[in-house]
Amino acid sequence: MISFLVLMSIVVCFSAILALALNFQWGLGGMVNFGLAGFYTLGAYACALLILKGGANTFFATLGAMAVVAIACALTALVTLRVTEEDYFAIVTLGVGEVLRLVSLNEDWLTKGALGLTGIPRPLSDVIPSDVYVYFLLGLSIALLLATLWVLNVLARSPFGRIVRALREDDVVAATLGKNVLWARVRIFAIGGAFIGLAGSLHAFYYQYIDPTQFSNIVIAYAFMAVIAGGRGAHAGAILGAAVVMVLLEGSRFLKDVIPWLDSDRLAAIRIIIIGVGLILLLVFRPQGFLREHRLQVDLATATMRRS
Amino acid sequence: MLQTAFNGVVSGVIMTLPALAVTLLFGVLKFPNFAIGAMMTCAAYLVFALNAQLGWPLSVSTALIALAFGGVCILIDQVTFKPLRGRGAITLMVASLGLGFILENVARFGYGNTARSFAIELARPFRFLDIRMNREQMITLAISAAAMLAMWFLLTRTPVGRAMRAVADNPQLALVRGIEAERIIRWTWFITGMLLAVGGVLIGMDRALEPPMGSNYLVSVFGAAILGGLGSPLGAGIGALLIGVASELSTLVMPPNYRIGIPLAAIALVLVFRPQGLFGQPYIRK
Numbered sequence: 001m002i003s004f005l006v007l008m009s010i011v012v013c014f015s016a017i018l019a020l021a022l023n024f025q026w027g028l029g030g031m032v033n034f035g036l037a038g039f040y041t042l043g044a045y046a047c048a049l050l051i052l053k054g055g056a057n058t059f060f061a062t063l064g065a066m067a068v069v070a071i072a073c074a075l076t077a078l079v080t081l082r083v084t085e086e087d088y089f090a091i092v093t094l095g096v097g098e099v100l101r102l103v104s105l106n107e108d109w110l111t112k113g114a115l116g117l118t119g120i121p122r123p124l125s126d127v128i129p130s131d132v133y134v135y136f137l138l139g140l141s142i143a144l145l146l147a148t149l150w151v152l153n154v155l156a157r158s159p160f161g162r163i164v165r166a167l168r169e170d171d172v173v174a175a176t177l178g179k180n181v182l183w184a185r186v187r188i189f190a191i192g193g194a195f196i197g198l199a200g201s202l203h204a205f206y207y208q209y210i211d212p213t214q215f216s217n218i219v220i221a222y223a224f225m226a227v228i229a230g231g232r233g234a235h236a237g238a239i240l241g242a243a244v245v246m247v248l249l250e251g252s253r254f255l256k257d258v259i260p261w262l263d264s265d266r267l268a269a270i271r272i273i274i275i276g277v278g279l280i281l282l283l284v285f286r287p288q289g290f291l292r293e294h295r296l297q298v299d300l301a302t303a304t305m306r307r308s
Numbered sequence: 309m310l311q312t313a314f315n316g317v318v319s320g321v322i323m324t325l326p327a328l329a330v331t332l333l334f335g336v337l338k339f340p341n342f343a344i345g346a347m348m349t350c351a352a353y354l355v356f357a358l359n360a361q362l363g364w365p366l367s368v369s370t371a372l373i374a375l376a377f378g379g380v381c382i383l384i385d386q387v388t389f390k391p392l393r394g395r396g397a398i399t400l401m402v403a404s405l406g407l408g409f410i411l412e413n414v415a416r417f418g419y420g421n422t423a424r425s426f427a428i429e430l431a432r433p434f435r436f437l438d439i440r441m442n443r444e445q446m447i448t449l450a451i452s453a454a455a456m457l458a459m460w461f462l463l464t465r466t467p468v469g470r471a472m473r474a475v476a477d478n479p480q481l482a483l484v485r486g487i488e489a490e491r492i493i494r495w496t497w498f499i500t501g502m503l504l505a506v507g508g509v510l511i512g513m514d515r516a517l518e519p520p521m522g523s524n525y526l527v528s529v530f531g532a533a534i535l536g537g538l539g540s541p542l543g544a545g546i547g548a549l550l551i552g553v554a555s556e557l558s559t560l561v562m563p564p565n566y567r568i569g570i571p572l573a574a575i576a577l578v579l580v581f582r583p584q585g586l587f588g589q590p591y592i593r594k
Binding site for chain 2: 026030032034079080086087088090091092094095096098099102105106217218220221224228263265266268269270272273275276277279280283284287
């Protein structure tokens with residue numbers, strides 16, 4: 001039971017990093033990413049291939065995966081050159097994600113297709129004894145999650161963070177104030193992409209085996225649900241949302257023991273239906289989520305009282 | 309080459325109905341609906357239930373389900389999208405994504421992942437000008453052409469169609485003229501539902517029935533609608549043809565698995581060089 005909890009906590013950690021990345025791109029920057037599953041695939045495969053074929057160690061492979069996904073995201077963001085409407089961009093990300101998924105499925109020489117990549121080494125697995133290794137991996141995941149949170153928090157409160165939010169609210173106003181909208185969008189999407197790459201790398205380390213079926217569109221569903229449940233723009237909310245969603249998802253595996261006539265296909269279908277229904281219910285009844293975005297606030301009443 | 313072009317025309321024609329649906333929905337509701345793929349899947353499985361399980365003829369089953377599915381779409385809209393109207397395109401898009409997941413998995417729950425096909429007797433393909441065509445392809449061409457004509461008639465010659473165009477063009481002005489937007493939205497969903505049901509059956513006839521059958525077409529259909537200009541029905545038809553032929557011809561020079569790259573490239577090129585599409589109105593930000 002303890003080991004199950006540890007393993008699940010690791011899953012929650014890299015899911016939370018993914019949710020934070022989406023939160024940065026979409027929650028803060030207003031750039032919806034429906035290709036999330038594809039970019040996540042790219043991150044996991046880039047990391048695994050850099051180790052298995054490129055001979056890199058796990059540290060540089062992770063950095064490489066972050067760079068690869070960041071570049072892919074930056075290129076995707078370039079299509080907003082002339083059309084800044086979010087709906088067109090959503091369709092483009094959907095298409096890019098689909099192409100990335102097809103590459104992982106079809107380029108047998110590189111990705112072994114549907115068979116997937118096996119034997120992905122874990123960080124420092126030769127130094128740390130195997131009986132305590134999961135605890136190390138958990139610690140590493142938590143550290144990386146906190147680091148992600150810290151970096152994104154600093155970014156969100158920096159001058160760049162203000163541009164990011166300004167673009168979300170109204171890009172024309174931001175452009176009028178002399179901000180370079182295209183360049184800012186490319187950076188927002190690339191930064192988010194880097195963290196998607198990080199989450200993908202952790203995914204590869206955790207499972208040690210990746211194949212295209214692990215990256216189905218359910219990834220998009222739960223990441224969006226995590227971000228919406230947590231409150232768009234709220235970092236802590238995204239983590240909390242990811243934790244709740246993953247616990248529900250993993251917990252629903254036990255449904256099989258309760259309702260024996262469910263086969264695995266049907267069980268998977270039910271889980272996605274539940275997520276979809278939850279997503280819509282959240283949007284309808286609690287669109288602001290459960291936590292709110294950090295904003296600089298001045299309490300006007302006390303401020304004026306103090307002055308007088 | 310000629311054969312490939314003909315196959316391309318047919319696979320493009322298959323996309324005209326969903327592309328029309330996308331463009332109508334976008335015109336009236338102002339957001340791209342990502343659930344249309346899964347809606348086609350659901351409708352196709354409903355037709356499958358009548359056709360293959362109850363043994364009704366495919367034509368009768370399709371007609372019945374098309375009418376019923378129009379109603380289903382109105383219902384779905386009332387439950388999911390109506391409470392969200394006016395909340396901005398992103399919210400509606402995410403909701404449509406969630407709806408797509410639900411519908412696709414309802415189909416998966418009912419029929420599993422196994423590929424199925426309609427109960428239609430096989431017919432020998434025949435040759436014309438050295439091009440091999442089969443009966444399903446001819447049916448597809450005929451039905452799509454009929455649907456395009458019907459849509460043209462509806463949009464230009466009927467009060468409902470004119471009202472739809474008015475709401476798409478300027479909802480406030482339409483309201484001032486006494487056109488009730490909600491009524492037009494219900495009509496739009498009804499028509500969209502019929503288009504998607506027939507589109508789903510055509511896809512199922514062309515390939516096979518499986519849960520992702522509709523969503524596999526999503527990027528291509530959006531590509532067709534954007535290439536033609538979102539909101540332009542004529543553009544949707546021509547965009548679908550262009551995407552279909554280009555995708556099919558692309559298999560001569562690149563691996564067929566990446567056909568989806570063609571609509572994606574088309575979207576990217578259109579967005580960068582001619583954002584309003586081939587037949588769309590230039591978008592003026594108000």
